[in-house]
Amino acid sequence: xxxxxxxxxxxxxxxxxxxxxxxxxxxxxxxxxxxxxxxxxxxxxxxxxxxxxxxxxxxxxxxxxxxxxxxxxxxxxxxxxxxxxxxxxxxxxxxxxxxxxxxxxx
Amino acid sequence: xxxxxxxxxxxxxxxxxxxxxxxxxxxxxxxxxxxxxxxxxxxxxxxxxxxxxxxxxxxxxxxxxxxxxxxxxxxxxxxxxxxxxxxxxxxxxxxxxxxxxxxxxx
DNA sequence: AAAATTACTAATTTAAACTTAATAGTAGGG
DNA sequence: CCCTACTATTAAGTTTAAATTAGTAATTTT
Numbered sequence: 001x002x003x004x005x006x007x008x009x010x011x012x013x014x015x016x017x018x019x020x021x022x023x024x025x026x027x028x029x030x031x032x033x034x035x036x037x038x039x040x041x042x043x044x045x046x047x048x049x050x051x052x053x054x055x056x057x058x059x060x061x062x063x064x065x066x067x068x069x070x071x072x073x074x075x076x077x078x079x080x081x082x083x084x085x086x087x088x089x090x091x092x093x094x095x096x097x098x099x100x101x102x103x104x105x106x
Numbered sequence: 107x108x109x110x111x112x113x114x115x116x117x118x119x120x121x122x123x124x125x126x127x128x129x130x131x132x133x134x135x136x137x138x139x140x141x142x143x144x145x146x147x148x149x150x151x152x153x154x155x156x157x158x159x160x161x162x163x164x165x166x167x168x169x170x171x172x173x174x175x176x177x178x179x180x181x182x183x184x185x186x187x188x189x190x191x192x193x194x195x196x197x198x199x200x201x202x203x204x205x206x207x208x209x210x211x212x
Numbered sequence: 213a214a215a216a217t218t219a220c221t222a223a224t225t226t227a228a229a230c231t232t233a234a235t236a237g238t239a240g241g242g
Numbered sequence: 243c244c245c246t247a248c249t250a251t252t253a254a255g256t257t258t259a260a261a262t263t264a265g266t267a268a269t270t271t272t
Binding site: 132150 | 249250251252253254
Binding site: 011042045046053068 | 261
């Protein structure tokens with residue numbers, strides 16, 4: 001997929017941004033949250049890999065860590081990117097739903 | 107991302123299935139269609155790679171080729187998988203929208 | 213105290229996506 | 243009728259993300 005301004009934008013990325021848009025969380029808490037609202041179980045390798053990429057891009061930022069937890073919050077840029085992504089997804093979902101409902105039989 | 111029953115399910119995959127749910131198309135026509143309804147320009151490597159994976163999984167199937175075109179149509183299985191995916195995406199989009207609207211300032 | 217859960221790190225493998233280029237047929241305009 | 247642009251696919255090489263798995267260690271629960 002090509003998304004000129006945004007670079008790659010994976011499932012894991014927008015799930016994490018969605019999770020952080022209800023407030024700062026550390027990795028493990030995101031895992032739980034994402035599993036609950038999306039049914040997707042992100043494995044540690046996927047989750048923490050995506051987290052460090054998002055941090056590098058400036059879409060999330062770390063907060064002072066508590067004990068052994070490393071909490072993050074979404075940045076202004078991250079929220080903007082998520083808003084854009086959500087708008088696109090909404091559009092795609094609506095097209096897919098319309099087309100599927102017109103599919104005879106299948 | 108893990109999706110036990112479905113295996114990987116990429117952006118390119120559901121864009122192609124969405125495209126084919128308005129009727130059979132060959133690769134190039136999918137490219138055009140997808141660009142129009144999603145704003146995503148799938149490059150040939152991505153598109154034809156995803157097509158052959160979808161065929162292998164039985165979610166799309168080839169029709170007799172016309173001239174130099176290789177048209178495909180979505181299968182019953184493919185439609186079922188897309189329906190499921192769309193339902194999940196709808197759920198995720200709705201959560202993200204709610205959370206974003208509650209994000210003060212950002 | 214043992215077991216389960218929390219929380220993250222790390223390494224390897226697999227597979228997808230990006231990029232780019234090559235190929236070749238077809239159509240339209242000057 | 244030749245040149246260009248568009249149509250349509252194949253192919254190759256590189257990069258990156260994701261899956262898988264294992265390991266560590268602290269905390270909580272039983």
